[in-house]
Amino acid sequence: MLTLAGRRLLSAIPLLLFISFFVFVLIDLTPGDAAQTLAGEGATAEQIAETRSRLGLDDPLIVRYLEWLGAALQGDLGTSLYSSESVVNILLDRMPVTGSLALVSLVIVLLVGIPLGVIAAVRANSWVDRAVSGFASLSMALPPFVVGLVLVLLFGISLAWFPATGYMPIADGGVFEWLRHLILPALAIAAISTAELARQTRGALVDILQTDFIRTLRAKGLTRTKIIGKHALKNAGVPIVTIFGVQVSRVLAGAVTVEFVFAIPGFGSLAVSSVNERDMPVILGVVLISAIVVLIANVIVDLSYGYFNPKVRS
Numbered sequence: 001m002l003t004l005a006g007r008r009l010l011s012a013i014p015l016l017l018f019i020s021f022f023v024f025v026l027i028d029l030t031p032g033d034a035a036q037t038l039a040g041e042g043a044t045a046e047q048i049a050e051t052r053s054r055l056g057l058d059d060p061l062i063v064r065y066l067e068w069l070g071a072a073l074q075g076d077l078g079t080s081l082y083s084s085e086s087v088v089n090i091l092l093d094r095m096p097v098t099g100s101l102a103l104v105s106l107v108i109v110l111l112v113g114i115p116l117g118v119i120a121a122v123r124a125n126s127w128v129d130r131a132v133s134g135f136a137s138l139s140m141a142l143p144p145f146v147v148g149l150v151l152v153l154l155f156g157i158s159l160a161w162f163p164a165t166g167y168m169p170i171a172d173g174g175v176f177e178w179l180r181h182l183i184l185p186a187l188a189i190a191a192i193s194t195a196e197l198a199r200q201t202r203g204a205l206v207d208i209l210q211t212d213f214i215r216t217l218r219a220k221g222l223t224r225t226k227i228i229g230k231h232a233l234k235n236a237g238v239p240i241v242t243i244f245g246v247q248v249s250r251v252l253a254g255a256v257t258v259e260f261v262f263a264i265p266g267f268g269s270l271a272v273s274s275v276n277e278r279d280m281p282v283i284l285g286v287v288l289i290s291a292i293v294v295l296i297a298n299v300i301v302d303l304s305y306g307y308f309n310p311k312v313r314s
Contacts (some may be wrong), residue, residue, distance in 0.1 A: 008302055012295045016288065017069075023287045024065045027280050068284065077288070078281035080274075087285040090270070095289070097167055098255055098266035100178070104186040105193070105251045113194040114240070117201025118228060124206050132198060139195035145257040148188035152261065156184060165263040185262045189254040193247035200243040208232045245301030249294045 052058045059067075071078060077087035120132040139147075156164030168181045208214060209232060217227050233240075252267070259268030267286055274282035 008299045009295075012299075015295070016291055019291050020069070020072075020284060020288055021065060023284060024068070024280070025061065027278065027283060028061050030278070068281070072284075072288070077285040080282050081279045082277055087281045090282060091267075091285050091289055094266050094270050096169070097264060098252075098259070098268065100167075101182055101185055101189070101255060101259070101264065101266060102248075102251045104179070104182045105189040105254075106247065108186055108190040109193045109197055109247055109251075112190070113197030114201050114233075116194070116198040117240075118205060118233070120198065120202040121205035121209060122224070122228070124202075129202075132202070136195035136199050139191040142191065143257070144188045144192065144254040145261050147191045148185060148258050148261040151184045151188055167264045167266070185258045185264060188258045188261070189251055192254070193250050197240070197243055197247065201240050204240060205232055241301055241304050245297055248297040252290050252293065 049058075057064075068078060075088070077091070079086055080090060083090075116132050116135075120129045123129050152164050155161045162184050163181050164184075166181060168177045170178045173181075205228070209228075214227060214232060255266060255268035256271055257268065258264075259266045260272055263269075267290065270282065271286045273279075274286065
């Protein structure tokens with residue numbers, strides 16, 4: 001298993017290089033001029049040229065990329081073009097916020113998605129199954145920011161059960177206030193992922209529950225709870241874990257719009273503001289960290305296959 005993890009991590013290196021270069025080129029091709037924006041309105045052509053030269057923006061693209069890559073390999077992701085603050089420090093400030101949001105979202109996905117899928121599978125073709133399928137279809141049809149707006153209007157403004165916007169660190173307000181500020185945005189992000197996990201769990205379990213293996217367990221007198229919890233879920237584990245691994249990237253993508261809706265100072269809002277400002281070092285930092293998180297999640301998913309499928313361990 002360690003060999004598998006090592007191979008996956010090594011194969012991720014060229015992928016990270018490709019992602020960073022692709023984003024570098026993409027930003028360079030987008031309309032606008034960061035030097036002109038930094039120089040300010042009314043700046044002369046000479047002032048804009050001086051700003052561009054000072055920032056190294058007049059160098060060839062490949063030269064700028066290699067300079068950035070060399071510094072990144074040493075742990076230096078550069079400085080923000082606008083705040084002159086270290087990109088590493090900016091990311092470290094935002095990381096706990098998005099990390100907390102992603103953690104709560106994934107917990108909701110697990111605690112709601114798998115039980116819903118199990119209930120739908122056990123009561124297949126009943127009104128319960130149809131209700132779960134209807135909920136899943138509705139959840140998958142609504143983008144996270146739409147769900148977020150509905151939650152803000154209903155639970156944040158009309159009922160005032162939860163804060164409509166903002167983020168509260170644990171150090172400032174304790175665990176309860178931290179969680180209250182995260183519930184609504186986490187639900188908005190988790191809606192689609194919960195629906196997908198419920199569908200996948202239901203589909204995998206329906207097939208497993210119809211096998212001779214499960215019929216034999218029933219004939220031996222095992223309870224439904226033990227059959228599902230100890231045997232059926234483990235046999236259906238590979239597709240469930242696979243779809244859960246996909247949800248990590250979906251959660252990070254959903255954070256971009258949801259953090260903007262809820263005014264949460266995390267990676268998502270940082271990505272939006274840095275793109276609007278063409279702050280290339282910050283954009284690259286956000287993309288790089290996000291890509292690393294997704295790749296690590298995929299490696300963990302691959303390693304977990306060994307628990308559900310002994311053939312992988314061998």
